[in-house]
Amino acid sequence: MAPEPDSKRSKTGDSPAYELVYWPGLPGRGEFVRLLFEEAQVAYTDTAQDRSPDKTVELVMSHMTGDADAAGKTNPPMFAPPALVHGDKVVSQTPNIMQYLAPRLGLLPKDDEDAAWKLNQVVLTLLDGFVAELHDTHHPIAVGLAYEEQKPEAKKRAANFVDERLPKFLGWAQRVLDSSSSGAGPWLQCGQFTYADLVLFQCVHGTSFAFPKRMAELRRSGKYDKVFALYEAVGQRPNVKAYMESDRRQEYGNGIWRYYAEFEE
Ligand SMILES: N[C@@H](CCC(=O)N[C@@H](CS)C(=O)NCC(=O)O)C(=O)O
Structure with a gap:
């Protein structure tokens, strides 16, 4: 059975907001992350949608250079987008982001340890x-x-x-x-x-x-x-x-x- 997604859990207020950090103007690798949120109907913000293209590029670059506020000392610096900001965590590498999200969004079976x-x-x-x-x-x-x-x-x-x-x-x-x-x-x-x-x-x-x-x-x-x-x-x-x-x-x-x-x- 799949675990309960954060959309249901978030009613109890125990899940920080999810933010996808990705370039504006094209689906790209960001799309894999978006599809997980969209299928699970879990709220997320998307830098590509929320700002002007210039501001989005600026923000993405600040993550790449390590200047972004969210990139705390405990997170390995990211090399390239997409990245997922979740609370104080900044997760990058598309398959790694999906591995992080899948159990939280109910998209990974929990009764099969393999x-x-x-x-x-x-x-x-x-x-x-x-x-x-x-x-x-x-x-x-x-x-x-x-x-x-x-x-x-x-x-x-x-x-x-x-x-x-x-x-x-x-x-x-x-x-x-x-x-x-x-x-x-x-x-x-x-x-x-x-x-x-x-x-x-x-x-x-x-x-x-x-x-x-x-x-x-x-x-x-x-x-x-x-x-x-x-x-x-x-x-x-x-x-x-x-x-x-x-x-x-x-x-x-x-x-x-x-x-x-x-x-x-
Ligand atoms: N293996 C990485 C590749 C990341 C990647 O190449 N991102 C592209 C956008 S889709 C990028 O902005 N690359 C900039 C660069 O490589 O300098 C992943 O899967 O996330």
């Missing part, structure tokens, strides 16, 4: 493939250089990604689902919806934006039917659906998941 590491393993692999490697398609040489400065290498990298890496990661996700299919429902953890399902949802959504033709072909192949079934099922969950249709869900821009027609020519 669920935390198993789901973290799945989530880390999803982030390797559909975030880190996908990001490297448009920035294969250097994160600090513009796409336009690494276009020939990017085209090569993207071709390899869609031909080899993308099917390989999708095939692995299908195997995870094959191995967890003893329970009811399409979920990654036998029969139980968890935060990992939200991660897979965002990964497929973002990748479908970046590589629409290739993802449509892979979907039609039928080899990854459980992956796409899970994606559809998460998208139909009432809280996720309402969020995706709201103005809190931002458009993809020049972030991790971006579209270059030349990648699919």
Whole structure:
């Protein structure tokens, strides 16, 4: 059984406010954190929504340099956003933030002592493939250089990604689902919806934006039917659906998941 989320506990006033610290103007890695809050219906503030873009950038930078007030001496300095501010804690690294939040938001089973590491393993692999490697398609040489400065290498990298890496990661996700299919429902953890399902949802959504033709072909192949079934099922969950249709869900821009027609020519 999943633990009771903080939305219910907060009625007793024992949970500090949650604040997501992330860049303005694009979903990015912040989206994984938002989806957990939105699914659990737990209140959070979001720097990308609450301030002007300039002020948000200023605040994010102050966390990166260690100047932010909230970054107390007990928190290891963060390298890059997203970060979660919760009381006097500043938590960074996307999968680490999700591990911190999932039990508090009721998105991790509590009756299976192995669920935390198993789901973290799945989530880390999803982030390797559909975030880190996908990001490297448009920035294969250097994160600090513009796409336009690494276009020939990017085209090569993207071709390899869609031909080899993308099917390989999708095939692995299908195997995870094959191995967890003893329970009811399409979920990654036998029969139980968890935060990992939200991660897979965002990964497929973002990748479908970046590589629409290739993802449509892979979907039609039928080899990854459980992956796409899970994606559809998460998208139909009432809280996720309402969020995706709201103005809190931002458009993809020049972030991790971006579209270059030349990648699919
Ligand atoms: N592994 C980190 C990566 C964080 C990261 O690369 N964040 C991006 C935004 S999505 C950033 O602002 N990077 C700045 C930098 O690397 O200097 C995580 O998962 O949180």
